[in-house]
Each structure stands twice: as structure tokens, then as C-alpha cells.
Amino acid sequence: MNKYRSHNCSELTENDSGKIVSLSGWLHRKRDHGNLLFIDLRDHFGLTQCVIENKNKFFPILEKLRPESVLTVKGKVSKREKGTENLDLMTGKIELIIDSVQILSESNELPMPVFGEQNYPEDIRLKYRFLDLRREEMHKNIILRSKVISFIRSEMLKLGFLEYQTPILTSSSPEGARDFLVPSRLNPGKFYALPQAPQQFKQLVMVAGFDKYFQIAPCFRDEDARADRSPGEFYQLDIEMSFVEQEDVFKVIESLMVNVFKQFSSKKIIETTFPKIPFKETMLKYGTDKPDLRNPLVISDITKVFNNEDVKFDIFKKMVKSGSKVRCIITKNTKDKPRSFFDNIDKWAKDQGASGLAYFTFEKSEKISGKGPVGKFFGEKSLKEIMKICNAEIGDSIFLCCGKEQEVEKILSIARNKIANDLHLINENQFAFCWIIDYPMYEVDEKTKAIKFSHNPFSMPQGDIDKLDLSNPLKIKAYQYDIVCNGVELSSGAIRNHLPDLMYKLFSIAGYNKKKVEEKFSGMLNALSYGAPPHGGIAPGIDRIVMLLADEKNIREVTLFPMNQNAEDLMMKAPSEVDTEQLKELSIKTDIKKN
Secondary structure (H helix, E strand, O other): OOOOOOOOOOOOHHHOOOEEEEEEEEEEEEEOOOOOOEEEEEOOEEEEEEEOOOOOHHHHHHHHHOOOOEEEEEEEEOOOOOOOOOOOOOOOEEEEEEEEEEEEOOOOOOOOOOEEEEEOHHHHHHOOHHHOOHEEEHHHHHHHHHHHHHHHHHHHOOOOOEEOOOOOEOOOOOOOOEEEEEEEOOOOOOOOOOOOOHHHHHHHHHHHOOOEEEEEEEEEEEEEEOOOOOOOEEEEEEEEEOOHHHHHHHHHHHHHHHHHHHHHOOOOOOOOOEEEEEEHHHHHHOOOOOOOOOOOOOOOEHHHHHHHHOOOOHHHHHHOOOEEEEEEEEOOOOOOOOOOHHHHHHHHHHHHHOHHHHHHHHEEEOOEEEOOOOOOHHHHHHHHHHHHHHOOOOEEEEEEEOOOOHHHHHHHHHHHHHHHHHOOOOOOEEEEEEEOOEEEEEOOOOOOOOOOOOOOOOOOOOHHHHHHHOOOOOHHHHHHHEEEEEEEEEEEEEEEOHHHHHHHHHHHOOOOOOHEEEHHHHHHHOOOOOOOOEEEEOEEEEHHHHHOOOOOHHHHHOOOOOOOOOOOOOOOOEOOOHHHHHHHHHOOOOOOOOO
């Protein structure tokens, strides 16, 4: 028998009553009842209540022992008395009567408790992450992550994919974020880059004649932290397929996501065939290309109404004449809401940096009118027109915003979520997936007014390639797509441009001459010139998938050893300085200016 344990701490049941067993684990917590000391012993699997009498010679040792010390206990399994069972525990109907104790490792005074789920400052949690991970919720999240990754691997194999590993040390690439650079000792003055994504390599796997590739790939980007983005590194399910169209990628991902989310959550998936929303439509209806479709509120454009003579809202009318847009959100049957509800939304919008949100409620006595601060500025004809555009009814209310299109989209996008939360409209027990499609290939840079790629420069443009009208690039749409769940972007993907001649033409529109394209992308262009299949793919973020399944708001809650928002590992004290000899060997001299 193993000298540390005969069973784990979640294994013993009433059927084991009377058995002499040994358990090992951490001292989770103690309860001293004078003549009896109760100990909850915890390991990876669960908890077992252990009891020792004060006449036992080990009683004084356990009485003084600090929480989180590691010990082995031996004794007899006993059925708990009726009324003392804890049915929340798998072992809740028994307890272990301690006969002997061996202390394996004593704990220092804890900087943060493991028992309980109190919120502690992030810097303490990250500095002592090994303690933080002992807490029940964190432990569950990391186990969930492991199971999700294993399940995804098995599903990908079932779908006919094979896993290949791509290099970690590679060349710098223009992925959109800063690279992490690694100096080369054997090539002084030159640097490798850690991959922001295996994008070029996975395309080369297709060019090399493999049909379906996947990898649980580490990616490295020197970018700022967000709630749904780790600084430094993250993992993604990297996928690429040969001889496919956009719909083929969608089928694979929908099948995978439905199976994963059904396996690991009891929440309902609203639609198992995910809605496809064109980019232009999502920006109009939701103000974002990451819409939360659990939210029933929709944005409508009512700019044209402000050309009507019976609209006397002069501030908005002047702005519309100079090119501004007026968009609005309708809230259903909110006529009985107090004035404070509307004023709070208006104040909140001002706190976000907007000029506020005008509002009124549609009401009718002899005729339709607007009740509220700006309702009096609208005649019945225009009110009816607004109601028709927005599918509004008497008793509904409207929040209006006027400004430049992008500014209006931004504020109404977050206002839509704010209002829905205040009205409790979002069902937290649902997953709402969607595809965002038909991204424009190009856009105009606001500062330089030059045409630039809007999303992914290596995507295939839509339409007949032989008849592609390059004279009007802003009308060209690309086979680019995002998958979104509950307002969280899980991934971007695309059907790739596998034609070098077309690539030169598309890059020239964005200001890249042939020489510059060849300098930046020589490896990829060279490979594509030797016969490349049509191919496409996507790379859903593992961290974000697990975050949704664990119902967490921050990605650090589902990551083993994350960095803080300043990209520091407080536990291992990274990044750190290195000695001069190491720098010399790498031909590096630092030039840090003191403040």
C-alpha cells in the first residue's frame, strides 16, 4: 500500500465504515470543540472531515498546526451521526477517527486564506498564486481548462484533423501587436521573435500538402492587458483547412463549439446553427462587431426623420445637416419607469464621455405625443415615422444620440448593454453565438485619409477574382469572419489569398509596392508561387472559451500563472535584469535612460 494514502479525500463513503485507512492532504481548517478537534483534510479530489480526541497524543500537535500544513492521518472510518451529515460533500456521511498523524510539511503564516472564497487584491493573489490555486473555485477552473483542452483535441481528431507543432522561435511578423524578441547568440545583432500566432506556418502546412491542421498553440504578443486578454501570452485552437470555402469552416467550428459548450455547461445554446450577420448590419443594429445577442435591444437609424418640418429639435437638426447621424434604442413598455431611471442613463452616458442620451416616452391621449424632456420637439407625423422605423408602440421609450457615425456606434453599443442590464433583460443561462461576416477589405485611415486594410491583408476578396473591380476598393468585401459568443470575440478567421499576383494588386491599393511586399513576406510569397491550394481557417481563443464556460469575467481566473496588468509575473519576479556577461555573450548593450 502507498505509504501516504490508501484513499483520496473524496473517496470514502458509508460502505467504508469500520475500515482502517490513511489519507494525506492539506489542513484546510480546524474547529476546536474542547475535548474534540475537527479537521477538514483537503487534497486535489475533495475534503474529508477528520476527528481527534484530546486524550490522543497527537492532539496538541494538531491543535498548534497552522492551516495549509501537509499531513498524513491514519484511523478508522466512522458513519456520522444523523443530523451532522454534510450532503454538499461527497464524503459528507462519514468522518475519519484519527489514530495517528505524520506532519509532512509545516506551513508558514498565510498571506491570504485558502478556506473561503473572499476577494483579495490581485497583487497578493498573483504573488502567492500557488496558494490562490488551492482555493476551490480556482482549482475547479484550472481542472475545467484541462478537460476542455482534452475534449477539444479528441473532437478535432474525430473531425479528421491532425495536430502539428509549429516553431516557437521564428522571424518578426506584422500581426498587429508588438513582438517579443529573442537575441541570437550565434548570429550577433539578429533576433528571433516569439510567434504572435502560427499564421504563416499553418498556411505553409497547407501549401506542403497536408489537408487539415490543428494545434493548441501558444501565442505571444506584447500588448496591454484587458479583462478578456492576457498580457504576454495566451493559447488558441489554431485551425487551417485545404480546399474549403467559408461555409466549410463554419460547419466545423459550429459542430465543435456546440459539442464543447454542451459538454461543459448546462446553459442553453440559443441557436446551434449560428446566425450570420454582415459587418455593416451589426454596426448599425448593435454598434459593435462583438454583439451580445442575449440582449434583445436593437439600435435604429432615424437620421432622415430630422429633415421633417415638424421636428423642432434644432441642436440635432443642425448636426444632421453637417453630416451627423441620429440613432436610437427603444425600450419596450417602460412608460411606468420613474424619471430617475431615464436620468441615470443620461448621466451615465455623460460619464462615458458622450454628450448624454436624449429620451422620451411615446404616449397617446387624443394624439400621439412624446412625454419627456425632448418629446415636445417632435410632431405626431415624425413620432409615427420613428415608431414605424423602430417597431415601437405606445408606452415604449426611446433613447437618442447624435454625432459622428463611429462616436454614435460606440456610445450606443455600451448603452445597449447598460440599459439591458438595468432592465434585467439578459438571460445569464444562455449562450448566444453568431458569425460576423462580409468585412470590408479596406477602410480610410482617419488621420492620413489613405486607404488601408481594415482587417486581415491576407484574406481572399469576395466575388469573381477575374472581374474584381479594384478601382473602387472601399466596396470590396473580404472572406473574413469573426465568431462571437455573449459579446466576447472568440476568434477571427479568413479564407486566405493563395494567389501571389492578386496579393501584389491588393497590397498596391494599400500603398505597398512590389519590392516592399517581397521584403516583408518573401517566405510566404515564395511558397505560394509553387502551387498552393485554396485554404482557410480560424483560431478560437482557449482562454476565452474556458472563461465563458467557467462563467468568469476575467481571463486571469482561468489561467494557471498569469501576469498582472503591467505584464509582470509577481510570483517569479519576471521580467528581471540579467548580468552583464549574459548580455555580452548575446552582443547586447542596454541604454536605459534614468528619469
